[in-house]
Amino acid sequence: MGKQKMTPEEMSAKLDEVLSKFKGQGQKALMATLQQAQEIYGYLPLPVQRKVADALDVSVAEVYGVISFYSFFSLKPKGENAISVCLGTACYVKGSQALLDKIESELGIKSGDVTKDGKFSISACRCVGACGLAPVIMVGDDVYGRLTPDEIPGIIAKYKEA
Amino acid sequence: MDLFRAHVLVCCGTGCTSSNSTKILEQFEQQIPAQGLDKEVKVVHTGCFGLCAQGPIVVIYPEGVMYYRVTPEDVAEIVSEHLLKGRYVERLMAPKTDKTSESSSANDSNFFKKQLRVALRNCGNINPENIDEYIANDGYQALGKILTEKRDPMDIINEIKASGLRGRGGGGFPTGTKWEFAAKVENDTKYVCCNADEGDPGAFMDRSILEGDPHSVIEAMTIAGYCIGAHQGYVYIRAEYPIAVKRLQIAISQAKEYGLLGENIFDSGFSFDLDIRLGAGAFVCGEETALMRSIEGKRGNPTPRPPFPAVKGLFGKPTILNNVETYANIPVILNKGAEWFASVGTERSKGTKVFALGGKVNNVGLVEIPMGTTVREIVFDIGGGIPNGKAFKAVQTGGPSGGCIPASLLDTPIDYDNLVAAGSMMGSGGMIVMDEDTCMVDIAKFFLEFTVDESCGKCAPCRIGTKRMYELLTKITDGTGTLEDIDALEEVALSLKNGSLCALGQTAANPILSTLKHFRDEYVEHVVDKKCRCHVCKGLTEYYIDPEICKKCSLCAKKCPVNAITGEVGKVAYSIDTTKCIKCGACIENCKFKAVKKR
Ligand SMILES: Cc1cc2nc3c(=O)[nH]c(=O)nc-3n(C[C@H](O)[C@H](O)[C@H](O)COP(=O)(O)O)c2cc1C
Ligand code: SF4
Ligand code: SF4
Ligand code: FES
Ligand code: FES
Numbered sequence: 057m058g059k060q061k062m063t064p065e066e067m068s069a070k071l072d073e074v075l076s077k078f079k080g081q082g083q084k085a086l087m088a089t090l091q092q093a094q095e096i097y098g099y100l101p102l103p104v105q106r107k108v109a110d111a112l113d114v115s116v117a118e119v120y121g122v123i124s125f126y127s128f129f130s131l132k133p134k135g136e137n138a139i140s141v142c143l144g145t146a147c148y149v150k151g152s153q154a155l156l157d158k159i160e161s162e163l164g165i166k167s168g169d170v171t172k173d174g175k176f177s178i179s180a181c182r183c184v185g186a187c188g189l190a191p192v193i194m195v196g197d198d199v200y201g202r203l204t205p206d207e208i209p210g211i212i213a214k215y216k217e218a
Numbered sequence: 219m220d221l222f223r224a225h226v227l228v229c230c231g232t233g234c235t236s237s238n239s240t241k242i243l244e245q246f247e248q249q250i251p252a253q254g255l256d257k258e259v260k261v262v263h264t265g266c267f268g269l270c271a272q273g274p275i276v277v278i279y280p281e282g283v284m285y286y287r288v289t290p291e292d293v294a295e296i297v298s299e300h301l302l303k304g305r306y307v308e309r310l311m312a313p314k315t316d317k318t319s320e321s322s323s324a325n326d327s328n329f330f331k332k333q334l335r336v337a338l339r340n341c342g343n344i345n346p347e348n349i350d351e352y353i354a355n356d357g358y359q360a361l362g363k364i365l366t367e368k369r370d371p372m373d374i375i376n377e378i379k380a381s382g383l384r385g386r387g388g389g390g391f392p393t394g395t396k397w398e399f400a401a402k403v404e405n406d407t408k409y410v411c412c413n414a415d416e417g418d419p420g421a422f423m424d425r426s427i428l429e430g431d432p433h434s435v436i437e438a439m440t441i442a443g444y445c446i447g448a449h450q451g452y453v454y455i456r457a458e459y460p461i462a463v464k465r466l467q468i469a470i471s472q473a474k475e476y477g478l479l480g481e482n483i484f485d486s487g488f489s490f491d492l493d494i495r496l497g498a499g500a501f502v503c504g505e506e507t508a509l510m511r512s513i514e515g516k517r518g519n520p521t522p523r524p525p526f527p528a529v530k531g532l533f534g535k536p537t538i539l540n541n542v543e544t545y546a547n548i549p550v551i552l553n554k555g556a557e558w559f560a561s562v563g564t565e566r567s568k569g570t571k572v573f574a575l576g577g578k579v580n581n582v583g584l585v586e587i588p589m590g591t592t593v594r595e596i597v598f599d600i601g602g603g604i605p606n607g608k609a610f611k612a613v614q615t616g617g618p619s620g621g622c623i624p625a626s627l628l629d630t631p632i633d634y635d636n637l638v639a640a641g642s643m644m645g646s647g648g649m650i651v652m653d654e655d656t657c658m659v660d661i662a663k664f665f666l667e668f669t670v671d672e673s674c675g676k677c678a679p680c681r682i683g684t685k686r687m688y689e690l691l692t693k694i695t696d697g698t699g700t701l702e703d704i705d706a707l708e709e710v711a712l713s714l715k716n717g718s719l720c721a722l723g724q725t726a727a728n729p730i731l732s733t734l735k736h737f738r739d740e741y742v743e744h745v746v747d748k749k750c751r752c753h754v755c756k757g758l759t760e761y762y763i764d765p766e767i768c769k770k771c772s773l774c775a776k777k778c779p780v781n782a783i784t785g786e787v788g789k790v791a792y793s794i795d796t797t798k799c800i801k802c803g804a805c806i807e808n809c810k811f812k813a814v815k816k817r
Contacts, residue, residue, distance in 0.1 A: 086515040091457060091496055092713075125497035125517040128457055144419030145577030145617065145650045148664055154803065161802065163780070182419035182501075183669070185459060185574045188233035188270025188583055190420075199236035206807060 063095070070096045071104065075111040083114050086122055090129060098131040135170045135177030137215045142192045144183030151204075152191035156180060158205040159193070162212055175216065222260040224301060226250075227277040229689050231266030231429055232461060233549040233583075234273035234382055238290065239263075245293035250301070259301055260352075265430015267342035269329060271582035272313050277342075285310040293651070300575040329581050332600050334562065336570045337386075337546040340587045341430030346465050348359040349472040352433040358478050360552035361437050364444060365486035371401060371445040378548070382556065382568030384745035387413050387504075387541030388619070388646050389721075390567075390634040393548075400446040400538045408448035409537040410439050411513070412545060414455035414462070415497050417504040419668065420619030421648035424542035426584050428455070431546065432469035436492060438545035440479060441552070443490040446538060448493055454509050457496040466494060489808035501618070501672035504538045506531075518722040519676045520720035541646065542570055563589035567633030577614075577650035580605050587632070594628040597651055601639040612736070616645030618665045618672075618726035621732025622658070630718050641732040643725075657754035658737040659744055665729035673722065680723025683714040687730060696757035708734065726753065751817040756801045763805075765791040767813035774805035774814055 062070070074092045078085040094100055100123055109116045123129040133177050141147075141156040143204060156178070160166055163176050170177040186192050189201025193211075227245045228234075236503050246261045267275050272286040283306055285296065290380040292310060299305045335341075344351035364374060379394030401407060412435060416424045428435065439451045455463055461732065470492055473479035481489045495513045501510045503518040510532045512518040531537025547569060552560045560568045567589040573596065576582050580602035587596060593613055597603070612622040621642035623630060630636050634644050654662065666688040673770070675681045690707050693699040711727030718724045734741060743749050750758040763774070763783070768791040775792055782799040785792030794805070794814075805814045 083279075083515040084513075087496065087498060087512065091498065121517055124502050127497035128497075145580075145614065145648065145664070146420035146574075147662075148420075149577040149650055149652060149656060157802070172447070181458075183421070183458075185232045185425050186236040186270075186420045187420050187422055187574060188273065189236055190576060190582065192236075201233075201236060205803075 065098060067096050071107065075107060079111050080113060082112055083118065086114060086119065087126075090119070090123065094129060099133045101131070128158045133170070134179075136175050137195050138177050138179065140179050140181045140184075141167070142182070142184050142186075142190070142194075143180045144184070144187065144190075146187035147191040150190040152193075153201055154205050155191055155193055155208060158208045159212070162209055176212070221279075221339045222258060224259045224816070225279040226259060226261045226301070227264050227279065227342070228261065229265075229273060229275040229277075230263040230269050230461075231270065231273075231341075231426055233266065233270030233307050234275055235461060237274050239274035239288075241290040242276065242288055242293060245290045248529070249293055249297045253297055254300060255297070255301055262345045263347075264344060264622050265341040265346050266426040266584050267527075268292065268333075268338070268584040268586075269313075269581060270584065271580075281306075283311065286313050300714075303446055328602065329583075329585075329643075332591065333586050334570050334588045335586050336550055336559075336562075336651045337427060337434075337543045337572050338430070338584070339550065340434065341426055341584075344431070344433055345467050346430050348431060349438050349469065349476060349478075351589050352431070356487050356553055357433050357549070358437055360549040361441055361444075361478065362484055364441060364552070365484040365488055366488065369564040371447070372398075374441070374445050375401060377556045378551060381546055381551045381559040382563070382566075383544065383551060383559065384567065385541055386543035386547075386571065388616070388644065390448065390644060393540060393544055396528065396538055396540070397442060399526070400448075400536050403529055403536040405447075405536050406537045407450075407533075408446055409535055410442045410446065410451040411438055411509070411532060411537060411539040412451070412453040412542060413504060413506070413509060413539055414459075414542050415504040415509065416451055416456060416459075416542075416646065417501040417672075418646050420576055420650055420765055421574040421646055423574050423584065425459050425462050427542050427546050427572075428466050432466045434549055435466075435542055435545045436469055436473050436479065438548035439492060440483070440490045441548055442538060442540070442545075444488055444537070449489050450493070452493055452495050452513055452532070454495050454503070454513055457498055463494060463496065470494070476488065479786070482738065483688040485549070499798050500674070502674045502722050505722060508720070509539065510537065515519040517674075518608060519674050520722075522719060532604075539702045543647070564631060564633040564636075566635055571632065571644065571647060571679070573647045573649040575601050575613075575649050575651070578604055578653040578656065579651040589633045590631040591757070592629050592631050593623055595650065596632070597628070601651065604651065604653050609656065611654055611656055612653065612658070614642070614650045614661070614726070614729075616643040616725075617647065617648045618668045619643065619721065619728055620645045620648075621728045622661075624651070624736040624738065626736075641728075641735050643728070655752050655754070656751055657695075658733040658740050659691065659695055659750070660752075660754045662730045662733045663688065663695055666691055666726070669722065669726040673726070677719045677723065679714050679716070679717030680726065682725070683710050683718075684726050688729065691730070694741065694744050695750070695755040696746070697748050697755070698757075701742070701745055704734070704738075704745065759801065760796055760802060761799055761803075761805065762796075762815055762817060763794055763809075764813050764815055765793070767811055768792055769811050769812075769813070774809050777804045777808045778802075779804065 059117045078089045109119045167178045192201045244389045277287040314362045383393045384390040507521045508518040526538045545713045567622045572586045612624050614622045669684045670688050672682045690703050782795045
């Protein structure tokens with residue numbers, strides 16, 4: 057999940073590469089194909105779903121059914137910096153809800169949304185496995201642990217400049 | 219092999235990696251050669267040591283000195299002082315206190331003293347990306363012995379049965395018996411699956427085993443394949459666990475290179491292959507039939523049993539599914555014998571259990587205890603008690619399907635049956651400690667929100683019932699609940715238990731039933747007195763400013779987003795208009811004199 061942006065052509069070429077690997081393998085390869093496609097695009101728009109369906113010889117309805125079932129798959133693009141607040145039990149008990157509230161009020165958007173400039177999006181997740189550092193948030197691939205709400209503005213500022 | 223006079227172990231478990239341990243590893247790898255020590259000192263990156271809250275952790279052998287909260291900048295000093303001059307870096311040897319928990323009595327000797335590491339035997343001791351280190355620690359010995367001696371599969375299954383090993387994924391089904399069922403079904407194609415979906419939010423046992431000792435799972439699955447007559451295995455693992463996936467991939471390819479996986483293992487004629495399948499964030503896929511549908515590339519809806527997977531599982535073939543920790547125990551049982559394993563634990567629960575200890579406890583981390591250890595020993599001896607001098611309220615086990623154990627049951631020896639009797643369950647190993655500030659109604663609501671999200675929707679009692687219970691809990695925590703709502707909760711809970719297809723629905727009400735059993739007074743307080751004693755439920759909490767303490771500085775008023783606070787600088791004490799207040803908490807955070815309070 058590199059930070060550098062690919063051009064639409066590059067993305068499309070990459071997707072073709074992935075699809076040729078799984079071509080004709082049918083339903084049992086669907087999850088793996090979608091996971092790799094999402095890695096390229098960041099989400100799974102309809103044209104991508106169609107191409108996957110074609111390559112694997114399954115219906116678009118089948119593809120959509122699987123995407124909508126699993127929360128890991130996203131139908132919407134995320135912000136440049138996807139903030140994800142852990143609401144797993146260990147983090148919740150240690151006050152991660154207050155972190156989420158603070159991030160929402162700092163960015164002026166709700167969990168599930170993207171800021172107008174596309175810089176940030178917020179989502180809640182269930183346990184990133186760093187429970188020892190609870191409460192935890194992730195910004196992209198960076199993990200921040202043992203946080204209190206007053207540290208949030210500083211973290212966001214770091215990514216605003218970048 | 220080179221002989222080293224010292225080994226530097228750097229924890230590269232998830233917790234420590236998140237706090238930058240890869241940088242520390244790099245620093246050691248640069249500075250040790252730079253000081254000319256590369257022939258004498260070896261750097262090893264390992265899986266989780268268990269004391270994640272004090273990470274990043276570095277341990278130096280032969281002395282066994284443990285350094286806490288190490289930063290990349292500390293490395294130079296450790297190298298020049300400890301490794302060159304033999305002087306310990308004392309300032310890094312004391313566990314650090316936390317800004318989230320002012321007092322820490324983290325005492326590492328207590329932390330490790332009461333533990334017994336069986337499933338975690340190699341975590342934190344070996345480099346998980348080097349198969350030789352696993353082999354040097356008895357790895358692949360059990361498999362080698364079985365295959366070279368061509369031991370009778372039934373004989374092995376009987377040994378597993380005699381050990382008393384029960385599934386560590388939650389249900390506690392006897393593992394040997396499960397294998398026996400699948401072994402007895404005739405079919406050319408069978409499968410061995412490993413459940414590494416670890417759905418319980420706040421638990422990281424399975425992840426730590428896969429990150430710290432992936433070969434133990436590979437060895438055990440191969441043995442399982444030999445026992446039931448399967449030649450293909452799948453590890454179903456969450457996509458959210460990238461490090462575990464990577465280490466498992468490395469381990470699989472190393473095992474193949476060494477001929478310990480693949481065609482004709484140990485020249486025995488037995489072949490077994492292993493592949494990884496990634497999950498995609500659906501809790502219900504931890505349920506065995508749903509997991510198999512997911513590997514098939516379908517939506518993870520559970521299917522009715524019977525037919526049981528042992529008869530008709532993955533792709534319609536006989537299949538066994540076990541949890542990661544269950545597998546990690548298998549090589550030890552076969553190396554040390556069923557009798558040894560059965561000597562640890564209680565009457566009906568043998569061996570050890572790994573718990574991810576979290577929440578309001580000083581030593582947050584990964585612990586493995588012999589069955590029969592009491593909850594009190596875990597929380598207070600191993601866990602070092604509750605931070606900030608707060609009172610213990612309960613521990614929660616079993617995640618969204620489990621329940622809580624109150625202070626009155628602290629001396630319960632932990633085993634499958636005792637936890638069920640206490641109104642909770644063993645679960646996969648999440649153990650969250652709650653203190654006096656944790657509202658039990660809010661926690662029940664927290665878990666219900668989770669199950670509402672995660673119900674697959676296939677059957678009505680679960681789909682509608684979880685939603686209905688969540689609404690009732692929302693009413694209660696908002697302050698609009700009635701005593702009848704509490705009764706209604708119990709009624710819906712019952713219909714869910716009896717009417718749901720899979721265990722997700724059948725157990726979804728457990729967090730409510732167990733909090734109602736032990737903390738009914740808190741529910742009643744919410745509906746009758748309209749009070750949340752922990753000031754967690756926003757609908758029942760009011761912010762006010764104590765005029766005696768208020769220094770009339772106006773800071774809170776400036777920070778209030780809705781201008782609910784009025785007063786006059788230096789003259790009139792500030793006060794909050796509760797009709798305007800949106801309970802955002804900004805005033806509390808900003809008042810330097812702690813004049814803003816909740817009631
Ligand atoms: C909703 C639901 C979620 C589950 N999640 C897990 C899980 O994350 N990990 C796991 O090992 N078992 C989980 N289980 C239990 C499995 O269905 C199964 O019993 C277990 O993996 C069998 O392995 P064991 O006998 O070694 O414990 C879950 C069950 C249900 C009903
Ligand atoms: S009980 Fe719930 S999760 Fe299980 S099959 Fe029914 S709807 Fe799905
Ligand atoms: S809690 Fe928020 S809204 Fe209420 S008075 Fe304080 S700052 Fe204002
Ligand atoms: S509960 Fe938040 S990281 Fe596990
Ligand atoms: S991750 Fe390092 S001690 Fe657990």
